[in-house]
Amino acid sequence: MKSRKQSQVLLQGNEACVRGAIAAGCRFYAGYPITPATEIMEYMARQLPEAGGVCIQMEDEIASMGAIIGASLAGSKSMTATSGPGFSLMQEHIGYACMAEVPCVVVDVMRAGPSTGLPTQAAQGDVMQARWGTHGDHSIIVLAPSSVYEFYELTIQAFNLAERYRTPTILLADEIVGHMREGVSLPPQGELEIENRPRPTVPPEWHVPYGDPGTGVPPMPAFGEGYRYHVTGLHHDVRGYPTTRPDEVQALMRRLFSKISNDFERLQWCDSYFTEDAEMTVIAYGCVARAGLQAVKEARQKGLKVGLVKLKILWPFMRRTITGITESSRVILVPEMNVGQISREVKRVNQGSCEIATLNKIDGTAITPGEILSKIEEVYR
Amino acid sequence: MKESSHFVHKYLRSSKRFPHIWCAGCGIGIFMQALIRVIDKIGYSKDEVVLVSGIGCSSRLPVYVDFNTLHATHGRALTFATGVKLANPRLKVITIMGDGDAASIGGNHLIHAARRNVEIVSFVINNQVYGMTGGQSSPTTPYGLKTTSAPYGNLEAPFDISRLVEAAGAVFVGRTTVYHTPQLERLIEKSLKKDGFSMVEVLAQCVTYSGRWMGLASPVEMMAWQRDNAITVEKAAEMNETELAGKVVIGVLVDRERPIYDKEYGKLAREKLKV
Known part of the structure; x- marks a missing residue:
């Protein structure tokens, strides 16, 4: 058993997050420096070019979140990481990703707030912000690691859930877990279960971009693949076009909730x-x-x-x-x-x-x- | 005439219910047709074009056309576009923003996109007002103009968006009006063919609001204003500041070369991947 595992490595929590992300298939990272999450961007900047991905430092956290949504729509699994003040700035785009059903992972390495707060000491004050930070009714998935290995493991799971449900998934770490170093054995890539977003199996002219295929999660083509469709943060009909019709609005909202709530039993992780x-x-x-x-x-x-x-x-x-x-x-x-x-x-x-x-x-x-x-x-x- | 309308229909989404949301006499439609004409002329496939917009009247444009279309958030079109382009550099990424969108809420993204020089072609449709929300002052509203948010007159000086983007490092900057359609098409074509970040500022009339505030009652009057107040770059070079006051300088303002982010990153990635 032990021989099949890689040898132990000493990793910081934030580094383990990067290892997990790349193992999960993350190929686009956009971020902005903020303690105690900065190591994630620094490590991504070193690792992603070698993995065939792109890491970009954006002008702020709003831009970082916008960039990962754009990259995900173009077909890349994408991620950003921040701490409280940056997490506040990302909220509008987290709502956009919920509404437009764009898979992406947002890491919030929590520090004490509110406002600039205590840079940099630990806190768990963003639990409710992770749930309700963006405006309007919406579903959200939030995972919380408690060790370096779990940060690795839950980062992979965060990507899997984001892809499975086409929804932003939030990894709520804290300064202690982000900065601690522990010896961990990471499993070989081949032993990991990696999920990818559902893909259309029909030709473009039959594809309904925001229809319900039964699972509540519409198949998602990438830009440039021939499935030209419209993406918007407005309430939209099954074709993706803006609508104010109560029946269409209701159907969209119900589906956005039920695609996750139907699976509550699968989401009891403790x-x-x-x-x-x-x-x-x-x-x-x-x-x-x-x-x-x-x-x-x-x-x-x-x-x-x-x-x-x-x-x-x-x-x-x-x-x-x-x-x-x-x-x-x-x-x-x-x-x-x-x-x-x-x-x-x-x-x-x-x-x-x-x-x-x-x-x-x-x-x-x-x-x-x-x-x-x-x-x-x-x-x- | 019949041929012309058929030609545009090829690029419109038949499944989307028209009419569009723009007021009669709005200048945005003129830009839309010019953009479609140039894309057709160059011969891009519909699949390779991605239109990204923010929020506002002009940002509703993408929903009507049959490309990959992304109606993003207010002011942030360039951030989404940056992600799209870097994730798939083969795509032709075009952003469409308004003046409030690009220069106010999105001003930071605009200057950083120009500085970073990711290959994005951006069009800023400048109607000098927030149209969709009912005629408030925008960062390009002239000093002194009365608007719904400045009932006693605008106390702020307007931005020169083109000069701002030039200073931030864009490799191509052009400005024109929707009255000057042949030039508009030339500038769209040049910007689409330019490698790196390019921006074309398009002065367009908002008859419903800025026209009303300026005392120009019809689209014809507003376009006549564009005709009478536009000065070519060449002519402007021979004029002094006093003579240029209140005029709009049109033409190619900047055309230069700088390292392009996505190409530089591609080089780096190929080195790291040893391919």
């Missing part, structure tokens, strides 16, 4: 530790999940039946998984480096089944295992 007999569950994500795991191990040594569920996908929120936890636990603790963005969702799903405790830290420093352990001991009954 890792569980010590949960079999747990009376109390810690729900955490990103760098906090690391401290959470250590705290749970120490609590177990003290005889407390505590487990950890690490969320790898934040949006769409894993209602089924979380409902199961609320039904099997007496108390849930949600430690977060924000004022309670995921705990609010857990409370919404809870419906009074169990007690929900929170541990929130917004001073720019990491939540420690000791802090989580103290909170566990405080609320464990």
Whole structure:
């Protein structure tokens, strides 16, 4: 088994993200310098020409996001990376990619905000912005890595989901995961499962650019392949042409939601530790999940039946998984480096089944295992 | 006449319900026909042409024509176009923007696209007003003009878009009006054939708003204004600043060579890939 794996390499989280992106087939990157995400662009600038791709430094994050949408429409898997202030600037174009169904990956290596905030210390304050940052009703997929290897793995998955559903996918990392270095063994390229956008199988004159082939995801040709069609951020009919007809608007909006919501069952990604007999569950994500795991191990040594569920996908929120936890636990603790963005969702799903405790830290420093352990001991009954 | 209309129909989307959204007497349609004529003359295939636009009256143009068309966001057409061109350099990427689109909200992208010199052909349809939203001042609205957002007169000086793009490094800059259609077609052709970032500023009438604010009641009056106030580059060279005040200098303003980003990147990639 071990011989089939590549030897261990020491990688920074941001570098692992680049490795994952290129392994997933990313061939276009546009970005703008911002700490703590800059290494992604710097590494892309070195790696992409050798991979036959293009890396360009744009004039701002708005332009970066526009460029990756254009490149994706021309057939390249594409990505950008930023942190809070740049993520704010990208929001309009994230909505465009939702509306025009353009696959792309946006990495937000979170730092403490609002505004320029704390450059550069970690936070998890962009969870709700990732969900609702762009205007208007829309679906979004958001993944959250908690280790260097997971940053690699979830970057590949982010591309797979973006391609499968023709939607922007957001990788919500944090400064700690982006900047930490860990030894990782990356699997050989041949062992990876790589998904590509659905392609038209009919001649151009039969192709309906925004029709529903049954999956909710219309096949996507690239510009220049003979399928001349219109792409717009306006509400559009199945041909892609602007419309204000309520029936056509409704059909578009319903399809944009259902293409992802129909697959909720496939999007329940989490890792569980010590949960079999747990009376109390810690729900955490990103760098906090690391401290959470250590705290749970120490609590177990003290005889407390505590487990950890690490969320790898934040949006769409894993209602089924979380409902199961609320039904099997007496108390849930949600430690977060924000004022309670995921705990609010857990409370919404809870419906009074169990007690929900929170541990929130917004001073720019990491939540420690000791802090989580103290909170566990405080609320464990 | 019959032949002419048939010729344009070859490039219009029959599946799209007409009429278009432009007001009667609008200058954008004249530009659209000129663009189609030149594309047909050069002989580009419909599949290789990508039209990218922003938001505004002129940015609605792509939906009517049978190319790969991308109606992007307000001011950002050039950012989308940059991605398209770099992902597939074989495509002929053309952007169509308005004056508010290109010089106000998209001003930063305009100067950086010119500086970077990715091969994109851009057309800025300058009607000196925000038409779609109802006649507000744009960055090219003349000083003192009353608009819906400057009811007591515009207090700002207008941009000279062509000189801005020239200073930013565009390899080809031209300016004309929709009255001067033969020259318009010549400039479109030159810009399409030019390697690197080119921009043609096309002065067009907005009868509904800027015409009304200027006291020019009809498209004919507005086009007569274009005829009477346009000065060729050659003639302008012999005139002083006072004589040129309020005039529009038309013709080829810049035609030069600079390293082209996509070609440079292609060289770099071939070296790295050792092909």
